[in-house]
Amino acid sequence: MATGRASMRGRYTAKEVGLAFAFLAPSLAVFVAFFYVPFARLVNWGTWRSVRGGTSYEQVGLEQYRDVLTGSEFKEGLWHSVQFVLWTVPFGLVLGTMLAVAAHRRLKGIKVFQAIFSSTLASSVAVSSVIFFFLFNPSIGFFRVSWQSSPRWAIFAAALPSIWQNLGLAFVIVLAGLQAVPDEVMEAATLDGYGPWRKLTRITLPLISPVLLFLFVILVIFGFQAFAQIEIVTQGGPGGASETLVYKIFNLSQDYGKSAVMSVGLFVVTLVVTFVQFVILERRVHYGDE
Amino acid sequence: MATSDGDNRGLAMAPGTSAKRRWSLTWQYAMLCALSLLVLGPLYLTAIQAMSPPFLYVDAGRPLHPVAVDWKDRTFFTGGLLSLVVRLLLVALLLLWLQKVASGRGLRPFATFLTPARALAVVGGTVAVAVLTGPAFGSLHDADGRSAGLVIVAMAVVAATQLWAYLEGDRSPLLAGLLALLTGVGAVGTAIVAFGPEVWTQTWSRYSLGPAMGRSFVMTIIITVLQVSTAIMSAYAFVFLRFPFKRILFALFMATLLLPLEVTLVGNVATIRQLQWTDTMQALVLPFGATALGTFLIRQGFRGLPSEIQDATKLDGYGHVAFMTRFAVPLTRPVIASFTVISALQAWNQYLWPRAVIESNTFNTLQIQLRQVRATEVAAANQAIAAALVAAIPVVILLIAFQRQIIRGLTAGAVK
Numbered sequence: 001m002a003t004g005r006a007s008m009r010g011r012y013t014a015k016e017v018g019l020a021f022a023f024l025a026p027s028l029a030v031f032v033a034f035f036y037v038p039f040a041r042l043v044n045w046g047t048w049r050s051v052r053g054g055t056s057y058e059q060v061g062l063e064q065y066r067d068v069l070t071g072s073e074f075k076e077g078l079w080h081s082v083q084f085v086l087w088t089v090p091f092g093l094v095l096g097t098m099l100a101v102a103a104h105r106r107l108k109g110i111k112v113f114q115a116i117f118s119s120t121l122a123s124s125v126a127v128s129s130v131i132f133f134f135l136f137n138p139s140i141g142f143f144r145v146s147w148q149s150s151p152r153w154a155i156f157a158a159a160l161p162s163i164w165q166n167l168g169l170a171f172v173i174v175l176a177g178l179q180a181v182p183d184e185v186m187e188a189a190t191l192d193g194y195g196p197w198r199k200l201t202r203i204t205l206p207l208i209s210p211v212l213l214f215l216f217v218i219l220v221i222f223g224f225q226a227f228a229q230i231e232i233v234t235q236g237g238p239g240g241a242s243e244t245l246v247y248k249i250f251n252l253s254q255d256y257g258k259s260a261v262m263s264v265g266l267f268v269v270t271l272v273v274t275f276v277q278f279v280i281l282e283r284r285v286h287y288g289d290e
Numbered sequence: 291m292a293t294s295d296g297d298n299r300g301l302a303m304a305p306g307t308s309a310k311r312r313w314s315l316t317w318q319y320a321m322l323c324a325l326s327l328l329v330l331g332p333l334y335l336t337a338i339q340a341m342s343p344p345f346l347y348v349d350a351g352r353p354l355h356p357v358a359v360d361w362k363d364r365t366f367f368t369g370g371l372l373s374l375v376v377r378l379l380l381v382a383l384l385l386l387w388l389q390k391v392a393s394g395r396g397l398r399p400f401a402t403f404l405t406p407a408r409a410l411a412v413v414g415g416t417v418a419v420a421v422l423t424g425p426a427f428g429s430l431h432d433a434d435g436r437s438a439g440l441v442i443v444a445m446a447v448v449a450a451t452q453l454w455a456y457l458e459g460d461r462s463p464l465l466a467g468l469l470a471l472l473t474g475v476g477a478v479g480t481a482i483v484a485f486g487p488e489v490w491t492q493t494w495s496r497y498s499l500g501p502a503m504g505r506s507f508v509m510t511i512i513i514t515v516l517q518v519s520t521a522i523m524s525a526y527a528f529v530f531l532r533f534p535f536k537r538i539l540f541a542l543f544m545a546t547l548l549l550p551l552e553v554t555l556v557g558n559v560a561t562i563r564q565l566q567w568t569d570t571m572q573a574l575v576l577p578f579g580a581t582a583l584g585t586f587l588i589r590q591g592f593r594g595l596p597s598e599i600q601d602a603t604k605l606d607g608y609g610h611v612a613f614m615t616r617f618a619v620p621l622t623r624p625v626i627a628s629f630t631v632i633s634a635l636q637a638w639n640q641y642l643w644p645r646a647v648i649e650s651n652t653f654n655t656l657q658i659q660l661r662q663v664r665a666t667e668v669a670a671a672n673q674a675i676a677a678a679l680v681a682a683i684p685v686v687i688l689l690i691a692f693q694r695q696i697i698r699g700l701t702a703g704a705v706k
């Protein structure tokens with residue numbers, strides 16, 4: 001086939017276009033069937049309200065959106081999700097940075113420690129949830145504390161598996177950031193008489209701030225998407241005190257109208273977070289191309 | 291020097307009095323060991339819980355006593371000659387490997403490698419593990435309260451056999467002692483966990499982890515193959531082919547990143563129910579058949595290829611399919627490998643989606659099966675705890691085998 005890059009610029013050949021769409025078709029089919037169509041249906045379902053105990057639905061326009069999104073159930077779920085994020089994200093950032101700074105040095109056997117620090121990557125959400133469910137179980141746990149059954153601490157109890165599981169990811173990401181800092185910068189700082197603490201706060205942390213931002217964003221997204229932790233550790237309890245947004249949506253699936261509105265609400269929340277992630281990702285890529 | 295002594299990898303190498311340097315090294319290793327305990331602590335405590343006798347005694351009042359201990363009598367020597375030989379070989383090989391790493395040289399020539407000190411470490415360590423962990427097993431079985439002491443004695447003796455070998459090659463006594471201690475703790479701990487209580491096999495059959503794991507394997511493999519192949523094809527189209535609406539289509543691809551599964555869950559579950567696909571493999575895999583992230587990452591890889599390669603192959607008469615399979619894909623193998631491993635990891639760890647489309651417990655994936663251990667009776671709680679550890683083993687193996695790819699994949703967006 002004689003389709004030289006320069007000579008045919010701006011023109012399409014039927015063969016190439018056909019091949020391109022054949023290559024894109026499988027992905028497009030998945031995206032349409034499992035991303036766009038379900039989302040469109042959700043937006044539509046949000047305008048239908050369940051009546052007579054879910055036996056039928058009536059068209060109510062945007063009324064249901066207004067009622068549910070300003071209602072106490074959505075706000076409560078959102079607040080629980082935010083609390084979950086507030087527990088997991090700071091711990092993830094601080095502990096991840098601590099582990100990475102500790103393991104970023106030239107020592108014999110440091111690879112072993114790096115492997116240990118990244119080892120929680122091997123656990124799934126379900127595995128770590130079961131581990132922490134039994135570790136802190138009020139009746140048979142290793143530590144018999146009442147966190148899982150206390151309304152005030154239930155979310156923290158459900159966040160513990162995430163905090164532990166995120167250690168590996170946070171460590172790996174921050175370490176990659178530290179390794180990208182040129183040695184000369186640190187040597188210059190040493191020559192200028194900077195102590196270890198000042199080097200950390202004045203030079204290392206500012207230099208890896210984009211990496212920390214990236215980590216921050218993915219930890220926030222993970223936090224908002226948490227489900228297995230809640231279901232395995234507290235089952236939303238006690239008395240709904242740890243029902244996050246996703247947990248509520250999952251358990252509401254009988255009432256299509258209401259759960260659709262809450263899904264759209266979750267979409268708006270994650271949209272904001274994902275948008276920040278995308279901006280960061282795009283900027284990284286530009287740096288890489290230069 | 292404070293524990294928070296930031297980044298002193300320069301300092302560690304800086305000239306100074308050797309005593310001061312040795313002190314600084316000790317500090318750094320102590321700090322790293324403490325942090326390792328923090329990371330591994332939950333796993334360690336969980337292993338102890340799993341191997342403790344069943345929990346029925348919790349409600350039996352004080353003094354605590356186990357009500358139904360159904361472990362067989364076990365020592366290091368029970369279970370036939372063949373398994374004993376395998377066990378001994380495993381321990382010996384582990385110790386030999388540790389000595390090889392510590393000596394910083396290869397095994398060959400073997401005669402010069404195996405000094406008397408190292409021979410003592412390997413043979414003596416193996417014998418000590420075999421002889422001394424037996425009583426510890428027995429004590430665990432009887433729950434007579436002496437297990438902890440026996441285990442510590444075994445660890446100390448094994449550590450003592452290692453000390454001489456670690457002292458070879460200009461190591462400070464402190465460091466050698468620390469290494470010997472770690473080896474003792476590790477070897478005895480591994481022996482107890484691996485060859486001790488039968489809780490591992492009990493949990494395997496009780497929670498039918500085998501079939502669930504098999505189902506998870508099949509699901510993971512199908513999802514990974516689908517994701518990697520669709521991502522390669524669409525990335526190729528976006529980079530090397532010219533077709534109309536390219537920008538719009540690319541935006542359409544990337545916009546799916548804004549629709550996480552949690553958002554579309556209710557709609558997708560409705561689709562699956564309408565198709566009557568609940569409890570089927572296609573329901574588990576099809577929604578994950580394509581990813582925007584994979585397309586994006588592999589597209590970056592393709593764009594990094596020099597355009598001369600494509601021009602040259604074109605002159606040689608290669609078509610697009612041949613160029614893709616023979617040049618583009620092999621040349622971007624690191625990127626594709628990273629994405630493959632990450633995709634497999636995510637597929638294996640799925641929880642929400644399988645939970646939503648599996649309605650009968652006989653079709654559970656491994657992660658969903660783990661949910662059932664929550665409802666276990668107190669008397670068998672140790673088996674439930676063990677299930678979590680057994681379920682983690684496949685990913686541990688994956689992590690060890692593909693550490694580099696996983697780390698590159700996870701940090702792909704963080705640093706470039």
